[in-house]
Amino acid sequence: MKTIVAVDNKWGIGKNNKLLFDLKADMRHFVEHTRGKTVLMGYNTLLSLPNGMPLKGRKNIVLYPDGDYNDAAQKGYILARSLDELSALLKECGNDEAYVIGGAMMYKTMLPYCEEAIITKVDADGEATVFFDDLDKLDNWQCVKISEPVEDCGYTIRFCVYKNTNPLQF
Numbered sequence: 001m002k003t004i005v006a007v008d009n010k011w012g013i014g015k016n017n018k019l020l021f022d023l024k025a026d027m028r029h030f031v032e033h034t035r036g037k038t039v040l041m042g043y044n045t046l047l048s049l050p051n052g053m054p055l056k057g058r059k060n061i062v063l064y065p066d067g068d069y070n071d072a073a074q075k076g077y078i079l080a081r082s083l084d085e086l087s088a089l090l091k092e093c094g095n096d097e098a099y100v101i102g103g104a105m106m107y108k109t110m111l112p113y114c115e116e117a118i119i120t121k122v123d124a125d126g127e128a129t130v131f132f133d134d135l136d137k138l139d140n141w142q143c144v145k146i147s148e149p150v151e152d153c154g155y156t157i158r159f160c161v162y163k164n165t166n167p168l169q170f
């Protein structure tokens with residue numbers, strides 16, 4: 001399993017249940033990675049998507065203990081009401097094909113199980129209220145790739161890859 005996220009220079013990822021930046025090149029990068037794959041998200045992230053609808057062209061699994069299976073079926077996402085349920089669903093689709101796409105709570109829970117983190121670093125302070133773990137401070141995470149800087153909608157961004165040297169089994 002992998003995770004994908006855009007962080008500011010304090011590892012901030014969002015505020016007011018919104019992304020910090022509107023970035024076109026980063027959005028393309030996100031789509032290229034996740035197209036045709038399974039995406040795992042928390043309920044707030046589903047709500048933050050346009051019209052609260054799942055992402056097209058991907059299998060969307062939403063972790064939400066109070067969720068309603070009928071609502072999920074109607075909107076076209078798969079509901080997991082517990083981590084056990086999520087684990088069973090992931091076994092069906094194969095961990096390798098799954099990306100954890102947020103938000104803060106979901107990232108925190110799933111990070112130890114991810115083998116790879118695909119991080120877009122935005123050189124700015126987005127005044128975030130929710131954060132991703134600072135991987136540069138975690139012993140088991142190593143940065144293995146940093147792209148050249150890319151200009152994206154007025155921001156300088158870098159595409160990075162981190163590897164987990166000791167991922168847990170989910």
Ligand SMILES: NC(=O)c1ccc[n+]([C@@H]2O[C@H](COP(=O)([O-])OP(=O)(O)OC[C@H]3O[C@@H](n4cnc5c(N)ncnc54)[C@H](OP(=O)(O)O)[C@@H]3O)[C@@H](O)[C@H]2O)c1
Binds near residue numbers: 006107
């Ligand atoms: N920068 C990025 O790349 C990026 C990507 C995605 C999202 N974001 C941002 O992240 C923010 C949202 O983060 P968030 O933490 O509020 O939302 P979240 O993780 O999307 O959703 C939280 C909700 O999902 C359920 N959930 C998540 N993890 C769970 C767990 N381990 N066990 C049980 N239930 C779990 C909980 O439901 P219950 O309330 O029922 O417990 C919880 O309320 C927004 O600002 C969004 O824009 C940023």
